[in-house]
Amino acid sequence: MHTAPPCHILPVVPHSPEQLLLELFAIFVSAKLVGEMFERLRLPSVLGEILAGIALGPYALGWIQPSDTIYSVAELGAVFVLFSAGLETSPRDLIRVGNKAVQVAVAGIVLPFILGFAYMKLRGDASSEAIFVGAAMVATSVGITARVLGDLHVLSTRTAKIILGAAVFDDILGMLLLAVVAGVAAHGRPQWLHLGILTAEAAGFALFMIFVAPRIVRRMEPRVEQLSTHNASLIVALALCLFLSWLAAQIGMAAIIGAFFAGLVFADYAPQWNLLPRVDGITEFLAPFFFFAIGTRLNVRMFTGNVLVAAIIVSLLAIVSKVIGCGLPLLGEGWATVFRVGVGMTPRGEVALIVALVGLQSRIVLQSTYAIVVFMTAVTTLIAPPLLRYLFRGEKQEHDQPSATAQVRL
Amino acid sequence: MHTAPPCHILPVVPHSPEQLLLELFAIFVSAKLVGEMFERLRLPSVLGEILAGIALGPYALGWIQPSDTIYSVAELGAVFVLFSAGLETSPRDLIRVGNKAVQVAVAGIVLPFILGFAYMKLRGDASSEAIFVGAAMVATSVGITARVLGDLHVLSTRTAKIILGAAVFDDILGMLLLAVVAGVAAHGRPQWLHLGILTAEAAGFALFMIFVAPRIVRRMEPRVEQLSTHNASLIVALALCLFLSWLAAQIGMAAIIGAFFAGLVFADYAPQWNLLPRVDGITEFLAPFFFFAIGTRLNVRMFTGNVLVAAIIVSLLAIVSKVIGCGLPLLGEGWATVFRVGVGMTPRGEVALIVALVGLQSRIVLQSTYAIVVFMTAVTTLIAPPLLRYLFRGEKQEHDQPSATAQVRL
Numbered sequence: 001m002h003t004a005p006p007c008h009i010l011p012v013v014p015h016s017p018e019q020l021l022l023e024l025f026a027i028f029v030s031a032k033l034v035g036e037m038f039e040r041l042r043l044p045s046v047l048g049e050i051l052a053g054i055a056l057g058p059y060a061l062g063w064i065q066p067s068d069t070i071y072s073v074a075e076l077g078a079v080f081v082l083f084s085a086g087l088e089t090s091p092r093d094l095i096r097v098g099n100k101a102v103q104v105a106v107a108g109i110v111l112p113f114i115l116g117f118a119y120m121k122l123r124g125d126a127s128s129e130a131i132f133v134g135a136a137m138v139a140t141s142v143g144i145t146a147r148v149l150g151d152l153h154v155l156s157t158r159t160a161k162i163i164l165g166a167a168v169f170d171d172i173l174g175m176l177l178l179a180v181v182a183g184v185a186a187h188g189r190p191q192w193l194h195l196g197i198l199t200a201e202a203a204g205f206a207l208f209m210i211f212v213a214p215r216i217v218r219r220m221e222p223r224v225e226q227l228s229t230h231n232a233s234l235i236v237a238l239a240l241c242l243f244l245s246w247l248a249a250q251i252g253m254a255a256i257i258g259a260f261f262a263g264l265v266f267a268d269y270a271p272q273w274n275l276l277p278r279v280d281g282i283t284e285f286l287a288p289f290f291f292f293a294i295g296t297r298l299n300v301r302m303f304t305g306n307v308l309v310a311a312i313i314v315s316l317l318a319i320v321s322k323v324i325g326c327g328l329p330l331l332g333e334g335w336a337t338v339f340r341v342g343v344g345m346t347p348r349g350e351v352a353l354i355v356a357l358v359g360l361q362s363r364i365v366l367q368s369t370y371a372i373v374v375f376m377t378a379v380t381t382l383i384a385p386p387l388l389r390y391l392f393r394g395e396k397q398e399h400d401q402p403s404a405t406a407q408v409r410l
Numbered sequence: 411m412h413t414a415p416p417c418h419i420l421p422v423v424p425h426s427p428e429q430l431l432l433e434l435f436a437i438f439v440s441a442k443l444v445g446e447m448f449e450r451l452r453l454p455s456v457l458g459e460i461l462a463g464i465a466l467g468p469y470a471l472g473w474i475q476p477s478d479t480i481y482s483v484a485e486l487g488a489v490f491v492l493f494s495a496g497l498e499t500s501p502r503d504l505i506r507v508g509n510k511a512v513q514v515a516v517a518g519i520v521l522p523f524i525l526g527f528a529y530m531k532l533r534g535d536a537s538s539e540a541i542f543v544g545a546a547m548v549a550t551s552v553g554i555t556a557r558v559l560g561d562l563h564v565l566s567t568r569t570a571k572i573i574l575g576a577a578v579f580d581d582i583l584g585m586l587l588l589a590v591v592a593g594v595a596a597h598g599r600p601q602w603l604h605l606g607i608l609t610a611e612a613a614g615f616a617l618f619m620i621f622v623a624p625r626i627v628r629r630m631e632p633r634v635e636q637l638s639t640h641n642a643s644l645i646v647a648l649a650l651c652l653f654l655s656w657l658a659a660q661i662g663m664a665a666i667i668g669a670f671f672a673g674l675v676f677a678d679y680a681p682q683w684n685l686l687p688r689v690d691g692i693t694e695f696l697a698p699f700f701f702f703a704i705g706t707r708l709n710v711r712m713f714t715g716n717v718l719v720a721a722i723i724v725s726l727l728a729i730v731s732k733v734i735g736c737g738l739p740l741l742g743e744g745w746a747t748v749f750r751v752g753v754g755m756t757p758r759g760e761v762a763l764i765v766a767l768v769g770l771q772s773r774i775v776l777q778s779t780y781a782i783v784v785f786m787t788a789v790t791t792l793i794a795p796p797l798l799r800y801l802f803r804g805e806k807q808e809h810d811q812p813s814a815t816a817q818v819r820l
Contacts, residue, residue: 017485017665021656024486029649032639039638072479075427076434228449229442231694238695239439246431255427274687281688282695284641285648 024073024289026064030056031288044347044381049288050374053295066296070289075255077290078354080283082256083241086263087270087279089168091210101165103329108166108345109173111325112137115317120369123310129369132359135181136373137318139174139351140167141381145344148385152392159337163344166326171260174351176202179253181355202253209261217265233273237266256354294353294374297360302371310368311375318376319383322346340391347384348377434483434699436474440466441698454757454791459698460784463705476706480699485665487700488764490693492666493651496673497680497689499578501620511575513739518576518755519583521735522547525727530779533720539779542769545591546783547728549584549761550577551791555754558795562802569747573754576736581670584761586612589663592768612663619671627675643683647676664768704763704784707770712781720778721785728786729793732756750801757794758787 031049038048056064066074116137120130145167149160179202224236241262248258270276303311323342330337356373359365441459448458466474476484526547530540555577559570589612634646651672658668673689680686713721733752740747766783769775 018656018659020482020485021489021652021659021665025649025652025656028652032645032649036637036639036642039640045639069479069482072430072482075430079431227446229446229455230449231690232446234691234694235442239435239442242431242435242438246428246435249428249431255431277684277687278691278694280641281644281691284644284688285692 020067020069023064023067023070026056027052027066027070027292028285028288030064031292035288042385044385046291047378047381049291050295050298050353050378053292054298054300055295057292057296057298059296059299059301064296066293071293073286074289074293077283077286077288077293078256078357079241079245079259080279080286081290082260083263084279084283085171086260086265087267087275089171089260089264090267091214091264092268095210100162100329102169104162104166104326104341104345105169105173107328108140108170108322108326109138109177112318112321113177115321116314119313119317125369128359128364129366132181132355132365132369133314133373135174135177136348136352136355137314137321137376138170138177139348139355140170140322140345141347141351145347145384145388148388149344149392152389154392159340159344162330162337163341166341166345170345171351172206176206176257178351178355178358179248179257182254182358198253201251202257205248205251205253205257206261209264213261213265214268217269221269231278233269234275234278237262237273237275237279240265254354254358291353294357297357298371298374299367300371302368303375307368307371311372314372315376315379318348318380319346322380336391340388343384343387343391346387347381352377430477430479433474433477433480436466437462437476437480437702438695438698440474441702445698452795454795456701457788457791459701460705460708460763460788463702464708464710465705467702467706467708469706469709469711474706476703481703483696484699484703487693487696487698487703488666488767489651489655489669490689490696491700492670493673494689494693495581496670496675497677497685499581499674500677501624501674502678505620510572510739512579514572514576514736514751514755515579515583517738518550518580518732518736519548519587522728522731523587525731526724529723529727535779538769538774539776542591542765542775542779543724543783545584545587546758546762546765547724547731547786548580548587549758549765550580550732550755551757551761555757555794555798558798559754559802562799564802569750569754572740572747573751576751576755580755581761582616586616588761588765588768589615589658589667591765592664608663611661612667615658615661615663615667616671619674623671623675624678627679631679641688643679644685644688647672647683647685647689650675664764666764701763704767707767708781708784709777710781712778713785717778717781721782724782725786725789728758728790729756732790746801750798753794753797753801756797757791762787 030052034052034055035045035048038051039045055061058065113134115134117130117134120133121127125133146164149163154160176199179198220236224233227236229235241259244258244262245255246258248261249255266273266275322345323339325342326345327338327342330341352373356365356370356377360367360370440462444462444465445455445458448461449455465471468475523544526544527540530543531537535543555573559573564570586609590608630646634643637646639645651669654668654672655665656668658671659665676683676685732755733749735752736755737748737752740751762783766775766780766787770777770780
């Protein structure tokens with residue numbers, strides 16, 4: 001086995017309010033500036049925010065050494081990114097969605113995981129490393145895919161609906177896998193009995209949150225509206241988000257799983273309770289610290305020889321496995337659909353990065369493995385938008401409906 | 411002179427994400443629960459949130475020992491409370507508002523400060539302590555007054571407009587005084603030359619932010635709308651909030667002054683840019699940690715003998731000085747107006763608490779002085795709502811207009 005990786009990051013405790021504010025300002029603005037540059041180049045801004053962290057962080061220019069407080073804020077940022085994602089995922093739509101989306105999601109999870117796991121084992125890595133890479137190759141970023149499809153005005157097409165439906169299931173299945181990964185992180189290596197219990201626990205948690213919890217919220221709803229507190233509905237939602245994040249972490253899953261399901265539970269009440277703009281405000285403020293922090297932990301000097309080769313191969317596997325895995329259940333619908341769905345499912349997003357971070361923080365995963373995952377995330381996220389634009393060319397007029405944006409939520 | 415007070419609070423560094431999340435959850439929920447109880451008793455919920463901190467904090471039950479991270483989050487909460495307040499204060503309305511409001515504001519500042527300062531000096535306290543108490547007696551809480559007047563449906567009356575206009579000026583003048591206080595805090599005692607420079611600096615900062623900065627924002631506006639970043643207007647506003655908070659702290663004023671003026675600058679664009687719901691989301695999330703933290707620093711065992719007497723006398727002075735000071739310029743308008751405006755200006759709010767906290771954190775002010783200020787804030791905030799309800803009885807029908815809520819912003 002291997003020992004814990006060396007840790008070069010010395011967290012600096014801020015000495016005064018000024019220093020904390022300056023740190024917050026510098027990180028927020030640099031992340032958003034590079035993000036804006038990326039948007040102008042028609043690249044996902046999330047990658048720009050990560051790049052800002054890489055460039056200004058301790059491994060490159062060394063201008064910003066995030067303090068412990070910043071890492072705590074970043075953690076909270078991850079929680080709210082997933083809470084926001086959950087708020088846009090209605091459990092009822094999820095239950096109603098067709099077989100196809102589930103098939104696409106499952107096939108799109110099994111193949112990448114197996115290929116990622118197998119390749120890392122072939123390279124001679126430990127099982128724990130291989131599981132982390134496999135898990136990181138699983139999750140599809142709904143956010144990036146949805147935004148690209150929306151920009152192309154093809155959200156109302158059947159293909160787009162399959163992609164978005166599958167991406168949502170993918171996220172949930174990815175979350176369950178993350179629970180397993182977190183279990184691995186806690187024990188240093190996969191413990192198969194414990195892993196079985198965790199999977200059952202995670203599945204039970206997910207089923208409860210999808211089928212039971214929304215009914216509880218429906219019963220609670222009149223009482224929430226009777227509360228005297230200003231903005232009571234927002235307060236209740238935030239309290240549940242914090243509680244479920246803690247609970248998920250406590251029973252051995254990652255905190256963000258709890259946050260995602262907390263969002264899911266309130267998704268049907270989000271418009272009525274006007275939750276979205278207000279929670280989005282919090283997410284907009286906190287998320288850049290999370291993506292920046294991801295960058296600061298990436299040692300770019302890692303990308304030499306072996307590691308660079310591995311990163312490129314893992315990236316290729318990540319693309320191929322999603323295109324084949326997700327396309328397979330759709331072979332009867334023609335090659336155009338196969339490739340569109342396959343490519344649409346390719347971008348790995350926040351979840352892949354969080355998986356990697358869980359591994360790095362618990363010192364189970366080497367810095368080189370972390371670098372491989374971040375590299376793979378960047379490549380898959382960069383490659384999808386132009387490819388999708390190419391594959392969907394000419395599709396726009398045929399299926400477009402006036403209320404296209406109303407279709408985003410499946 | 412006196413030495414720094416003993417510090418019994420041992421900040422606990424959270425060891426894991428679970429602990430931080432549990433801490434956040436426990437504080438958020440307990441603050442909001444006691445706040446809800448207060449709302450039901452028709453008392454201001456802010457006091458409930460402080461009480462939760464007093465009760466669960468290290469000086470009473472000792473269940474929650476806030477970590478350093480929580481205190482950082484609390485600091486950020488104070489920044490956003492003032493940023494939100496600034497967003498609801500249009501500089502144009504402020505410039506347009508009548509002489510009367512300014513007279514009421516100035517008289518309502520001079521008298522409380524002098525009485526507070528004089529009493530503390532008479533008690534034998536140091537000048538720095540006396541200045542802190544005087545400064546804390548100055549600021550009127552616009553939020554609480556506006557909510558009570560809104561509940562009574564009298565916002566459109568001339569009296570209400572004078573109160574709200576004066577309260578806004580009061581806040582600004584209170585901010586300037588806070589800058590002075592922060593200068594005292596930095597040097598241990600009032601340095602009159604330095605104090606003069608600081609006052610000029612603060613006044614220049616305020617005038618720049620009221621008269622010049624909004625024009626800059628007006629010119630910037632088309633460019634902000636051209637930005638590719640999602641939610642660009644919110645991002646720009648948040649960035650300026652962090653920057654001005656840091657700048658204000660850097661040039662020797664309190665960070666929240668910068669946050670307040672950052673809000674003021676964007677106030678005219680808040681509806682168009684849809685800033686309010688999104689910034690309010692952040693404030694709703696962060697503010698409870700600030701008010702809870704205020705409570706955790708209050709040693710209730712301080713309230714014995716001397717200190718309790720001083721707290722009661724300071725509270726009485728705070729009420730009498732505001733009623734007389736603010737009522738004086740209105741003697742020509744009848745006793746009803748004098749008392750309504752005077753009582754309406756009585757509740758001290760967040761600013762008084764922040765003044766006290768600045769003093770305590772920089773170890774310039776004794777714990778007993780901090781306790782006196784918190785006591786005075788609680789008393790004046792508790793006494794105003796029922797008194798206002800009594801003084802405005804029967805007023806409702808005469809002046810009420812359908813669009814009463816639209817009148818909140820002067």
